[in-house]
Amino acid sequence: MNSKLIRLASLPIGIPQVANFHFGFEELATIKTGELLLKTLYISVDPYLRAKMAGGHKPPLVAGDIVYSRAVAEVVDSARPEFKPGDKVLGFMEWRDHLIHNGEGLTVLNANGLPLSSYLSILGSTGLSAYFALTDIGKPKPGETLVVSGAAGAVGSIAGQIGKLMGCRVIGIAGSDEKVEWMKSQLGFDEGVNYKATPDIEAAIARLCPGGVDIYFDNVGGIISDAVINRMNDYGRVVVCGSIASYNDTETEMGPRLLPLVVYKKLLIQGFLIADYKTRFAEGIGRLQQWVAAGQLQYIETIMDGFDKLPEAFIGLFQGKNEGKMIVKV
């Protein structure tokens, strides 16, 4: 069988271009004992892949590598007893429309009343990142003020909603008036800032958060984070879940020094990696499912159709083309 695949043709400089990717074909052998033949159904595209291409996120992706990310696939043929044809599985997979897999790290998915793509969004590492990063590092208390950057994105749109469920006042920062309006009307955020139309972001945060900021859930870094961190209250927590503004930097970017603020305000700034919470995934999924079932948590997906759209979908992450989680349907 012929497998379509996508390699990184060259390391991007700045924002990735379609030319950084190369489509190829490979004839798949017949599966051997211990192997599975999978048909890919949904592939997740995520900002951290850009960080892998820059070498910051380990292991790095280098030119010539087949790109890989989390995906949902269907088992077509199995030479492993724990998987049978028709099973839907979740795991890290190469960007291929069909692939041979040794089964390592794959989970068989149960029907959960939601579309299969939900395992890449609300019930996958996206939802789990929002839940654990906010609750474990941010430690929200009722009445506190939470600011979320990248608030219309995959993790941010969930983190802000969980903040509301935990009694916080939530202010989201996003890149268009439509996104701000949508966060307020659909996700229940209290306030929003369109950073592209706001020359002085710090003044906007000061106006919308007159009592200061207790928790900053950061997906973007850069000048947006400078502005929010300047408005933090004493003992504020900065949850660093991503830093998309920096992933495309070609050299070390300069910004105002943070350490004086850290000591003056007794801030906590902590980086987050979802893989560290593996032993608690069941707890997180249970909580997220409960909220979704009760209609208290909206999960938002932007699904692009067709394997060939993978580079475009990935690049779109840096152009603000997604609301919620960006997923490609193969």
Next chain:
Amino acid sequence: MNSKLIRLASLPIGIPQVANFHFGFEELATIKTGELLLKTLYISVDPYLRAKMAGGHKPPLVAGDIVYSRAVAEVVDSARPEFKPGDKVLGFMEWRDHLIHNGEGLTVLNANGLPLSSYLSILGSTGLSAYFALTDIGKPKPGETLVVSGAAGAVGSIAGQIGKLMGCRVIGIAGSDEKVEWMKSQLGFDEGVNYKATPDIEAAIARLCPGGVDIYFDNVGGIISDAVINRMNDYGRVVVCGSIASYNDTETEMGPRLLPLVVYKKLLIQGFLIADYKTRFAEGIGRLQQWVAAGQLQYIETIMDGFDKLPEAFIGLFQGKNEGKMIVKV
């Protein structure tokens, strides 16, 4: 009785100058019920006072204020039952050679076999800051690598020694070859860096910490911290105890952005304030006393003689004139 006192004459710009201070005199009234007459014995000068003059450390010190800090005094006369003449007391006091005090926040000191100045150094907030900041935020584990900046200073010289007691490899950064030699020979540090003679601090840290840095105990901020944080291991902890390099800045200083590193390396960066540990002071003092009594912990003081030396002693903190805790004997 005539009291000599020191006011902040003007807010310093950059490094404080003697001209920023003004010596005055005030006739003290006879004490009333509830008051004490104190004779100051030792006064602590600390970098955070500069941060108060810049408004970063609250409450700020403004022009015209009598400067105040922690001090040890002797009770000369008392109209409060819990204090009697001859008692030695510790607390925040204005920079005066004699003063009237309402007793609030004062602790009567017991003889501990150490000089009275020890209550401003190893058994005071200096030693307690080193102990709680390192153990509570840094969470040292045997075999880990600890880098201390401002390592010949009051808090740094103790933090490094406690790191050794907890089984860490300890590298100190200080401002002269003499200080480096002293940290290694007297305090038991494994290695040291004289940052003034080291053009590439990051390369020096890389060479001395081939396995990376697990804990960075930071008293200084600025380019020294940039260098160390670049060499942190995944899940490294940055204990921000002070930021002396920034206290004299007249505008926001720029530096390489930290947030991408925080997310790539899952770092924790946290500011520290000793006042938050009030309920645990007895525990900390007990631990420190035990180590000192066992000869495992050296406490180092630079004592300048005479009330009039207060401004000079304070300014000396920014010129690297102290080894260990800077104290003025009145």
